[in-house]
Amino acid sequence: MRQWLGSIVYTILLFISVPIYSTVCCCFRIFGYGASYAVAHNWCRLQFAMLRVLCRLDYSVEGLERLPTTSSIVLMKHSSTWETMAQVLLLPRQCWVLKRELMWVPLLGWAIACMKPIAINRKGGRAAVEQVMTLGRERLDEGLWISIFPEGTRVRDGESRRYGLSGALLAQAAGRPIVPVAHDAGRYWPRRGLYKKRGTIRVVIGEPIATAGRDVRELTAEVQAWVEARLAEMASPG
Numbered sequence: 001m002r003q004w005l006g007s008i009v010y011t012i013l014l015f016i017s018v019p020i021y022s023t024v025c026c027c028f029r030i031f032g033y034g035a036s037y038a039v040a041h042n043w044c045r046l047q048f049a050m051l052r053v054l055c056r057l058d059y060s061v062e063g064l065e066r067l068p069t070t071s072s073i074v075l076m077k078h079s080s081t082w083e084t085m086a087q088v089l090l091l092p093r094q095c096w097v098l099k100r101e102l103m104w105v106p107l108l109g110w111a112i113a114c115m116k117p118i119a120i121n122r123k124g125g126r127a128a129v130e131q132v133m134t135l136g137r138e139r140l141d142e143g144l145w146i147s148i149f150p151e152g153t154r155v156r157d158g159e160s161r162r163y164g165l166s167g168a169l170l171a172q173a174a175g176r177p178i179v180p181v182a183h184d185a186g187r188y189w190p191r192r193g194l195y196k197k198r199g200t201i202r203v204v205i206g207e208p209i210a211t212a213g214r215d216v217r218e219l220t221a222e223v224q225a226w227v228e229a230r231l232a233e234m235a236s237p238g
Contacts, residue, residue: 006054007196013050017043022111029114036114037093044085055196057188061090063205067179071140072208073171074179075223077231078149079157079186082201086183087147090203094145097132097166116144122152129166136170146170150223157186158235160228168211168219177208180223182230204230 021043028035051057074091076083087094100119103109113119118135120128136146150163171178183203189196206226211219 003055003198004195006056007194010050010054010196011194013054014047017046019107022107025111025114026107033114033116036111040111040115041088044088047085048089051196056198057196057201058199059086059201059203061203061205063207064090066205066207067092068177068208070176071143071145072176072179073136073140073167073174074145074147074181075150075163075167075227076147076181077183077186077227078151078154079183079191080154080189082185082189083183086185086201086203087181090205091147092145093143094147095139097136097146097148116142118146129169132166133170133173137174140174140176150220154191155186156191157184158231160224163220163224165216165220168214168216168223171211172214172216172219175212177210178219178223179208180206180226182206182227182234184231184234187235202234204234206230 021039025036025039025043028039048059071092074087074094076087078084087096095116095118097118097120098112099122103113103117103119116139118132118139120131122128124131139146146167148164148167150167151161152164153161155161167178170176181203183201185201187197188199188201209219209222
């Protein structure tokens with residue numbers, strides 16, 4: 001009962017906080033991109049604090065020391081709402097490849113627009129890939145990291161979809177490494193789930209993968225194999 005109550009209270013506070021922080025984020029844009037990003041960063045910290053107190057849900061991270069010193073492309077599993085916030089706290093300043101429909105959400109979409117996202121039409125095919133390539137290289141040159149959910153949408157815990165090639169294409173074209181990230185957030189905060197389980201989400205950051213001279217399909221397959229193998233290990237008893 002306590003876990004259900006905490007989950008419900010957290011969800012209510014989450015929905016209350018979104019329009020408030022989104023408005024502040026938009027207002028702070030007049031002070032520059034960094035100011036808006038700082039608001040988003042503080043909002044994510046607030047969410048994690050509430051999750052710890054209300055849902056008794058925490059996290060641990062392995063491999064922060066593996067992050068490159070130059071801006072890179074992160075390919076991360078997408079199985080929960082949790083990692084959309086976690087990436088802001090755990091990784092260097094970044095922008096995200098996301099579906100353009102998010103930009104149409106009042107307040108939230110406007111706030112996201114303040115932080116230089118790469119908003120694509122997921123049905124755009126080659127045009128969407130070219131958009132990722134063009135804007136991605138611009139963002140990398142500005143010193144921003146690029147975070148991509150290669151499956152394109154949230155998937156249930158234990159499931160996997162074919163990883164898209166855009167992340168590997170961008171990394172190769174820009175001469176940047178790929179950083180694979182695995183986590184088991186979907187076990188604790190399921191896709192479209194109200195109930196949050198008590199526990200500790202585990203995040204593992206992999207070794208950067210060099211992309212020069214590599215076939216993009218082989219690169220993508222290597223990332224997927226690594227991520228799915230880590231998830232299998234996390235799911236194993238003991």
